Structure formats: C-alpha cells, structure tokens
Amino acid sequence: xxxxxxxxxxxxxKRLVAFECQDCGWVSFPEAKxxxxxxxxxxxxFEEVKLAERGEIQTFVVQEYLPEEFEGPQPLAxxxxxxxxxxxxxxxxxxxxxxxxxxxxxxxxxxxxxxxELFTDGERPINSFKFSVPRGEK
Amino acid sequence: xxxxxxxxxxMIDFGELYDKSFDNMLEEAYLNxxxxxxxxxxxxxxxxxxxxxxxxxxxxGMSGAxxxxxxxxxxxxxxxxxxxxxxxxxxxxxxxxxxxxxxxxVALIIGAEKMTDATEGxxxxxxxxxxxxxxxxxxxxxxxxxxxxxxxxxxxxxxxxAEVSVKNHKNGSKYPxxxxxxxxxxxxxxxxxxxxYPLNLYDCCPITDGAxxxxxxxxxxxxxxxxxxxxxxxxxxxxxxxxxLDDQALSHFPASRRAVSQAYEQSGLNPKDIDVAxxxxxxxxxxxVTYEDLGFCEEGExxxxxxxxxxxxxxxxxxxxxxxxxxKGHPIGATGVAQIAEIYEQLxxxxxxxxxxxxxxxxxxxxxxxxxxxxxxxxxxxxxxP
Numbered sequence: 450x451x452x453x454x455x456x457x458x459x460x461x462x463k464r465l466v467a468f469e470c471q472d473c474g475w476v477s478f479p480e481a482k483x484x485x486x487x488x489x490x491x492x493x494x495f496e497e498v499k500l501a502e503r504g505e506i507q508t509f510v511v512q513e514y515l516p517e518e519f520e521g522p523q524p525l526a527x528x529x530x531x532x533x534x535x536x537x538x539x540x541x542x543x544x545x546x547x548x549x550x551x552x553x554x555x556x557x558x559x560x561x562x563x564x565x566e567l568f569t570d571g572e573r574p575i576n577s578f579k580f581s582v583p584r585g586e587k
Numbered sequence: 588x589x590x591x592x593x594x595x596x597x598m599i600d601f602g603e604l605y606d607k608s609f610d611n612m613l614e615e616a617y618l619n620x621x622x623x624x625x626x627x628x629x630x631x632x633x634x635x636x637x638x639x640x641x642x643x644x645x646x647x648g649m650s651g652a653x654x655x656x657x658x659x660x661x662x663x664x665x666x667x668x669x670x671x672x673x674x675x676x677x678x679x680x681x682x683x684x685x686x687x688x689x690x691x692x693v694a695l696i697i698g699a700e701k702m703t704d705a706t707e708g709x710x711x712x713x714x715x716x717x718x719x720x721x722x723x724x725x726x727x728x729x730x731x732x733x734x735x736x737x738x739x740x741x742x743x744x745x746x747x748x749a750e751v752s753v754k755n756h757k758n759g760s761k762y763p764x765x766x767x768x769x770x771x772x773x774x775x776x777x778x779x780x781x782x783x784y785p786l787n788l789y790d791c792c793p794i795t796d797g798a799x800x801x802x803x804x805x806x807x808x809x810x811x812x813x814x815x816x817x818x819x820x821x822x823x824x825x826x827x828x829x830x831x832l833d834d835q836a837l838s839h840f841p842a843s844r845r846a847v848s849q850a851y852e853q854s855g856l857n858p859k860d861i862d863v864a865x866x867x868x869x870x871x872x873x874x875x876v877t878y879e880d881l882g883f884c885e886e887g888e889x890x891x892x893x894x895x896x897x898x899x900x901x902x903x904x905x906x907x908x909x910x911x912x913x914x915k916g917h918p919i920g921a922t923g924v925a926q927i928a929e930i931y932e933q934l935x936x937x938x939x940x941x942x943x944x945x946x947x948x949x950x951x952x953x954x955x956x957x958x959x960x961x962x963x964x965x966x967x968x969x970x971x972x973p
Contacts, residue, residue: 486831487832507736508735508739508837508838509732509735510728510731510735510786511784512725512728512783513782513784515725525732527732538832541829541830543722543723543961545723555739556735567722567723568723577722
C-alpha cells in the first residue's frame with residue numbers, strides 16, 4: 450500500500466473541490482466519479498467545481514456516547530455546501546462541528562468549513578474540514 | 588412460477604447469551620423449527636437448499652460452511668446473505684424467490700448474530716474503522732439526525748418519539764423471547780442518559796445475541812408440512828442515500844419507500860390492508876418515520892400517529908407486538924428472520940399475550956445502514972393467510 454486510503458481525496462478535502470454531473474447537476478464530493486450516483490448516467494460527464502466555505506446545517510446531533518478514543522461531546526451535522534460561484538446545486542456532506550456553542554446549533558444555522566485535524570489514525574493526523582458557527586455573527 | 592409459503596418457525600429467547608456459542612444458537616433455532624412444523628420435517632431428506640443470514644459480527648460464522656458445521660447440512664447448498672441490518676429479511680426474500688422460481692421446493696432460512704462476543708461494539712466499529720468516509724458518524728447519530736430534522740420540519744415532539752419506546756417495551760414485556768423484559772414511561776425515556784442528542788439510552792435497541800429459523804415451501808409440497816400455511820404475498824428491496832439530495836431523505840428512508848412500493852405492487856396490497864407489522868425500530872425515531880415511509884400514516888404525522896395509540900396492541904395497525912428491536916433486541920442476521928417468524932405466528936393466531944385480533948395480512952420491514960453511514964438498504968416482505 451502506497452499510502453492510507455484517505456489520501457486519495459486529499460486535494461478535494463483541502464481545497465473543497467467537487468465534481469458536477471453535466472447531465473443532472475448532482476455534485477460529488479469528495480470522490481471523483483465516472484458514473485453519476487443520482488441520474489445513473491454511465492459514463493457521466495463531470496466538471497470540477499469549487500465549493501463555498503460557508504454552508505447551512507440541514508440537521509444535526511450531539512454525540513455524547515463515544516468510544517474511549519474520542520472526547521465528547523462531538524456535534525455532527527449534515528451540511529449543504531453551495532458552489533463557490535453561486536450556481537448549480539450544493540454538495541450535501543457530513544461534518545463534525547467545532548468551536549461552536551451547542552445552543553447555537555439548529556436546522557438552518559450557517560456554518561463555515563475550517564481545515565482541522567479530524568482524527569488521528571494512531572501515527573499521523575487526518576486533516577479535513579470541520580464546521581463552525583462564524584465568529585462575529587453570533 | 589409457484590407461490591411460496593411459510594410453514595414453520597424456530598425462535599430462540601434473545602438476550603445476552605454468553606453460555607451459548609454461535610453454533611449453539613443455530614442449533615437451537617433449527618431444533619425449535621423442526622419441532623414447530625405441524626406435520627414434521629425430516630432433517631436428512633426434506634431440505635433442498637439453505638439461505639443463511641449473518642453479518643458475522645463475531646467473526647466465526649462466515650460462509651455457508653458455518654451452517655454445515657452447526658446443523659450437519661454439509662451436503663445442502665447454503666448461501667450466505669449479508670445486507671446490513673436488512674440481512675435477515677433479505678435472506679428470507681432470496682429463499683422465497685428461489686422457491687417461487689420452481690427450482691427449490693423446501694428452503695430453510697436461518698439467521699444468527701453473536702453481538703456480545705465482539706471486542707468492539709457497533710459504535711466503535713462505525714466510528715473508528717470507517718472514520719474517513721463516515722467522518723465519525725456513529726449509529727445513534729445516523730438515526731438521531733432524522734429525529735432532529737423530523738422535529739424541526741413537522742413539529743414532532745420529544746415525547747412522541749419516546750412513545751415508540753414506551754409502546755415497544757410494554758409489548759416486549761409480554762413477549763417471552765424478548766431480551767428486555769421491563770416497561771418504561773415517557774419520562775424514563777426522556778431522563779435516560781443521552782447517547783446522541785436528541786436520542787437517549789431508552790431510544791436505542793440493546794446489544795443482543797439471537798438466532799431464528801423459518802421454513803418456506805412451494806405449492807407442490809406445502810401440504811406435506813402443514814394445513815395452515817402462510818403465503819408470501821410480495822417482497823421488495825432497495826437502497827437510498829441522503830446524498831441523492833432529496834430533502835425527504837434527511838428525515839426518512841427512501842430505501843424503505845422504494846422497497847415497500849415494490850412489495851405493494853407485487854402483492855396488489857396497500858397500506859390499508861396491513862393488519863399487523865414488525866418494522867425496524869433500532870431506534871425509536873426509526874419506527875416513527877417508518878410509519879410514514881410504509882404509508883401507515885401521512886407524511887409528518889408519525890408522532891401524532893403513535894401518540895394517539897394507533898400502533899398499540901388493539902390499535903388500528905399494531906406495530907411491533909413482539910416488542911420490536913427496542914425490547915426484543917437486534918441480533919442483526921436474526922432480526923429480520925425473527926420478524927417473519929412473529930408475523931407467521933400472528934397470522935396463525937399463535938402469538939399468545941401479544942396476539943392481534945384475527946390478522947389476515949402482515950408486513951415485515953428492515954432498514955439498514957451501509958457504506959460508512961452514507962447509504963441505507965430497505966427490505967419489506969408481505970405475508971398473508973391464503
């Protein structure tokens with residue numbers, strides 16, 4: 450193995466790069482794909498798009514009961530990240546929340562993607578985005 | 588094309604079964620099945636093929652050879668089915684299709700799971716082993732996300748969600764095979780420790796060992812086994828994901844909707860025809876949204892539906908008279924097979940203290956989570972008195 454599997458999508462995760470199906474408009478993030486999982490076109494034509502850093506919480510939980518390796522609470526949301534140019538459909542992603550008061554979280558809350566250490570695999574940190582409620586707008 | 592009939596079931600008492608090995612559980616379920624079939628089964632000559640459901644959580648039951656070892660059935664073709672928490676129901680479905688095709692006259696379906704032998708629990712498994720794509724989503728979180736969204740979108744209350752657990756524990760306390768034999772109140776559910784807000788401990792099914800077997804036969808041979816068979820009226824299986832970007836998938840399970848549509852279409856039945864149902868209630872919220880997914884009530888009405896008692900024993904459509912996964916437990920490969928056994932008992936009038944009043948048609952449903960918590964798989968089987 451030449452590297453851990455999560456390195457395959459490192460560029461997309463670092464830069465919020467996604468792929469838009471030119472047939473139905475569905476946005477794949479972070480995986481680069483040849484087939485659209487929504488319209489089923491195979492092969493589908495995908496174009497690279499950039500996602501905005503600010504998205505909107507669609508729903509959330511606050512995970513309290515976790516394996517020992519994790520510090521609780523770990524709030525987690527499904528977030529819609531729009532495309533940076535304002536067009537097309539958003540990408541719908543999971544994201545852990547950080548640096549936010551739990552009281553601020555609700556469906557519809559705006560959150561910003563922050564590049565953070567997501568976990569460690571025991572040897573090295575695994576970096577990707579987490580979400581936080583924007584400072585100064587609280 | 589022939590019809591397929593359920594002609595017997597063998598359930599074991601679910602629980603934390605440390606004293607029983609995986610093989611012991613398979614043996615017990617099978618022996619109970621042999622005892623249950625009205626006119627008897629010859630284990631050495633009657634069974635044409637076996638379908639075996641387990642996700643092999645404890646790493647000792649992989650492949651059909653496990654059934655050969657446990658049941659002395661090395662010579663009988665045995666297919667293992669793995670399909671997340673729909674494993675048991677899909678195992679049944681595959682056996683039914685083989686019987687309906689005319690290739691198999693007598694099919695044994697057996698599902699089992701040893702949940703308590705695993706060194707890592709489901710939560711650790713989901714969060715750690717697949718942390719990258721799943722991004723730290725635990726099982727209670729996956730379902731809790733639906734609860735938050737359902738409350739926000741439809742005004743469903745915390746109390747209404749708790750009512751599912753109250754109902755199912757009440758049923759389970761009367762069902763001899765259930766793991767958890769206690770009742771609880773809405774306050775008990777609300778005051779139990781938070782697992783993943785908004786879900787608490789009593790919103791979650793327990794960690795349970797178990798096994799169950801059922802026998803399915805074709806038109807040609809059914810009367811050699813019983814004069815009171817239960818017909819398989821239809822089945823469905825589908826997948827779905829919130830990543831399809833349908834907002835409904837934030838609170839519901841498109842996989843369940845697709846699966847039940849297939850089953851209703853195949854059988855010609857509709858939700859109003861269903862007299863009793865065993866549905867997937869791994870968490871309280873799962874059952875509440877499943878009422879809506881299966882068409883038992885209107886979109887967004889699941890909270891009111893359970894609160895008003897429509898799904899209690901004696902209600903218009905009793906759901907999970909066995910206590911459901913919340914009370915009976917959820918040994919994954921066994922879960923769906925046990926639900927089939929329970930519907931079979933109900934339709935034959937053999938369900939004892941949890942018997943529904945003369946049901947003619949029953950529905951069995953599982954919804955499972957797969958692909959690192961990004962997708963779901965739904966399976967539905969419909970049974971009816973012929």
